[in-house]
Amino acid sequence: MTFFKTLGFGLLASVLAVGGASAQEKTVKIATEGAYAPWNFTGAGGKLEGFEIDLANDLCARMKVKCEIVAQDWDGIIPALQAKKYDAIMAGMNITDKRLETINFSVPYAATPHGFGVMKDSPLAKLAGTGTTVNLDKDPEGAKKAIEAWKPLLKGKTVGVQTSTVNAQFVETYLKDTVTIREYKTTEQHDLDLSAGRLDAIFAGQAALKATQEKPEFKDMVIAGTGMRGGLLGRGVAVGMRKDDADLKKSFDEAIQAAIKDGTIKTLSEKWFKIDATPQA
Amino acid sequence: MDFAFMRDTFLTLMGGVPLTLNLSFTSVALGAVLAMLLALMRMSRIKVLDWPAQGYVFVFRGTPLLVQIFLIYYGLGQFRPTLQAWGLWTFFREPYWCAVLALTLNTAAYASEIIRGGLQSVPHNQVEAARACGMSGFLLFRRIVFPIAVRQALPAYGSEIILMVKATSLASIITMMEVTGLAAKLISQTFRAVEVFIVAGLIYLILNFIITRIIMAIEWWLSPHLRRPPAIEPRLEAAHV
Numbered sequence: 001m002t003f004f005k006t007l008g009f010g011l012l013a014s015v016l017a018v019g020g021a022s023a024q025e026k027t028v029k030i031a032t033e034g035a036y037a038p039w040n041f042t043g044a045g046g047k048l049e050g051f052e053i054d055l056a057n058d059l060c061a062r063m064k065v066k067c068e069i070v071a072q073d074w075d076g077i078i079p080a081l082q083a084k085k086y087d088a089i090m091a092g093m094n095i096t097d098k099r100l101e102t103i104n105f106s107v108p109y110a111a112t113p114h115g116f117g118v119m120k121d122s123p124l125a126k127l128a129g130t131g132t133t134v135n136l137d138k139d140p141e142g143a144k145k146a147i148e149a150w151k152p153l154l155k156g157k158t159v160g161v162q163t164s165t166v167n168a169q170f171v172e173t174y175l176k177d178t179v180t181i182r183e184y185k186t187t188e189q190h191d192l193d194l195s196a197g198r199l200d201a202i203f204a205g206q207a208a209l210k211a212t213q214e215k216p217e218f219k220d221m222v223i224a225g226t227g228m229r230g231g232l233l234g235r236g237v238a239v240g241m242r243k244d245d246a247d248l249k250k251s252f253d254e255a256i257q258a259a260i261k262d263g264t265i266k267t268l269s270e271k272w273f274k275i276d277a278t279p280q281a
Numbered sequence: 282m283d284f285a286f287m288r289d290t291f292l293t294l295m296g297g298v299p300l301t302l303n304l305s306f307t308s309v310a311l312g313a314v315l316a317m318l319l320a321l322m323r324m325s326r327i328k329v330l331d332w333p334a335q336g337y338v339f340v341f342r343g344t345p346l347l348v349q350i351f352l353i354y355y356g357l358g359q360f361r362p363t364l365q366a367w368g369l370w371t372f373f374r375e376p377y378w379c380a381v382l383a384l385t386l387n388t389a390a391y392a393s394e395i396i397r398g399g400l401q402s403v404p405h406n407q408v409e410a411a412r413a414c415g416m417s418g419f420l421l422f423r424r425i426v427f428p429i430a431v432r433q434a435l436p437a438y439g440s441e442i443i444l445m446v447k448a449t450s451l452a453s454i455i456t457m458m459e460v461t462g463l464a465a466k467l468i469s470q471t472f473r474a475v476e477v478f479i480v481a482g483l484i485y486l487i488l489n490f491i492i493t494r495i496i497m498a499i500e501w502w503l504s505p506h507l508r509r510p511p512a513i514e515p516r517l518e519a520a521h522v
Contacts, residue, residue, distance in 0.1 A: 075465050075468065075469050076468070076474065078472045079468065079472050079473070079474035082472065098470075102472045160456075163465065163466060163469055164466070164468075164469025164470065182376075182456040183456060183458075183462075183466065184456060185454060189355065189454075192355050192358060192359075193355075193358065195358075195359075196355075196358030196359065196361055197358075197361055197370075197374070198358065198374055198376075
């Protein structure tokens, strides 16, 4: 019962803090995809798990609100936010200019580079720049050179990406004339097609690629080529919200900054990604 | 409603129409051949032919097409070494052929029941009359049974074709960029689900409108006995008086 009491007091406090804007207890409904391990995925038993589930619970405790996390398919995740099916998105979504035209973002809570996943015995395993990372904003010349260095090997290959992601945009912008692009609804599907040999490579966030490697059937997958960040790949992963929800953005911003400051994000990202994904200021 | 946007959307989505029609007609055509075979197997009264056909119809009508597409594409993808050894991988590697296969197998199950219904609805006295005229075997089938069965089955078969046109939208889950695939992509770029889906729905409506008209025309052509006979010229009647 103490749990409920604490919760009750917390809610009371938050209602008072907001200035009695609403007498009801405040519930924030957060959508995630549930198919993007280790960010968010549906674990054994059908429960949502992952970095963002842990983080959402932590942020909600900081914001002193009750949180409800729901799963929503990726390709409809922004339209459903607009349609007020939920209040926030935490689904490995990067801040991009294109998305900012439609929705608003909190400050970023994580940032990881993006890259290719290929099978070990593929000629693409020798893609240039493996292990290095380049920022499209800070070093556009270096990024251009790295992409040009890939092209001879990538010529005529088939690359899988998840539809409507920064990864899809990246491949379409820089490699459209070099490779055939196939778009998938989830990253799990392009993983399967990579192992089936229908794809020569996938382009995805490296944290997601690392999680795929953990699965026994993908032990022969390697991350190849220069890691990419910045530019149209976005300015880090953040909470997406409707533009008119300024109060919610403010409380998310504060909670995320506090979670970065006290090392919660570092701990959680090391737990789920095996690397520190704390966004650099 | 932003009509300029909807016009652009319409033009973009029209780019998917050839693939949608290609998938529908290829699978309906191949499915019809398979369905005919299945219907004849079911009506053969030979158990070793009847039972497999019954089992086939049971499985493919009883499971969702979405599941069938997933199993054929992602499921069989897991058995690449075996398929390669059998020389089938070049076929199963392509999402197009996986989509055609799944749609064909699915429509064949439904269509075989429609065709069987049509064949069984041929009036017995017509068959007897044909026999009395000395027809039998394939001649009887070709001249009497098949034309009547097709006429009886056509309305139901027409809906099956329309269902297939709509079922091609499921091919988008295996990376086929037909109308629905393009619509999903456009939504993800613009976040305007309502307008894009209205236009996509409209395109399917137009396609199916044209198809229903074609089927109606074929029905009319196949049913001369139901048409009103041409009016008798009054001059001839006058001549009798």
